Amino acid sequence: MENKNNSTSFQVIAILLTAVIIIATVYFASRRHRPQQTTENYPSLVATKAAPNSTPAQPKSLAVNIAKVKITGEPFIGNPQAPVTVAFWFDYQCPFCKRFEENTMSSIVSNYVKSGEVKVVFKDFAFLGPDSQAAALVSKAVWEAAPSKFYLWHQAMYNKQDRENSGWGSQADILALTKTIPGININKVEQLLATKSSQYRQEIAADKAEGSAFGINGTPSLIIGRQLVIGAQPYSAIKQLIDLQLKK
Secondary structure: OHHHHHHHHHHHHHHHHHHHHHHHHHHHHHHHHOOOOOHHHOOOOOOOOOOOOOOOOOOOOOOOOHHHOOOOOOOEEOOOOOOEEEEEEEOOOOHHHHHHHHHHHHHHHHHHHOOOOEEEEEEEOOOOOHHHHHHHHHHHHHHHHOHHHHHHHHHHHHHHOOOOOOOOOOHHHHHHHHHOOOOOOHHHHHHHHHHHHHHHHHHHHHHHHHHHHOOOOOOOEEEEOOEEEEOOOOHHHHHHHHHHHHOO
16 A cells, blocks of 8 residues: 555656656747847837937038028127037927036036137027917017126026926016016016017027928027037037037
8 A cells, every 4th residue: 555655656746747847848948939138129219309318419411500500680698709609499498408508508608608719699499389489589579678688587597497388487477587687677678579579479480490491300409510419418518519610
């Protein structure tokens, strides 16, 4: 009786071991033929709206040239005769523009604009809704009423920025902010808005159309020499392009 039980136990163990070997064989065979899970098996994630923070600063195939950019009459900071001009398309509602202002433009101003080497020309690309249009309109009036205070106002706008079209940013909000900036005659700004809004809208649309013709479809975007730069690029990337232009 005892020998029969032992024989039965051995048979059960043998069957289990055989099953384990078969399962293991099938598993490892399937692993040998399964594609490796690498990044090549997955599509790239691309921000189609404006690719605002993923496109490297590099030449584009389009024939961009700062010499072809309309400069006359546009808001700018820096020496009018600076050897390098940077054209900057932006939107006051754009969070990447705010990042660029804080992390890159501030350094451009400190290291190149104040020294007289670079002039930055501001070009509207108001494409994110009604608050974008309102900001662009007031910016035109501020530039005409108090050009020396334009950049101070520009910085204040980004300091106040919230999420896109989510609350703050109507014309009334912007005018209230404008009143707080010393040196800007708010009465003149309001008068200009009342009498020249149609002209300003045409100029804003022209800026956007010009940018689109150069291949710009989002903000922030810049033209430096013959280089088109898209996205909130780091200061080091922009510095390299400016230095190349200064050497010419």
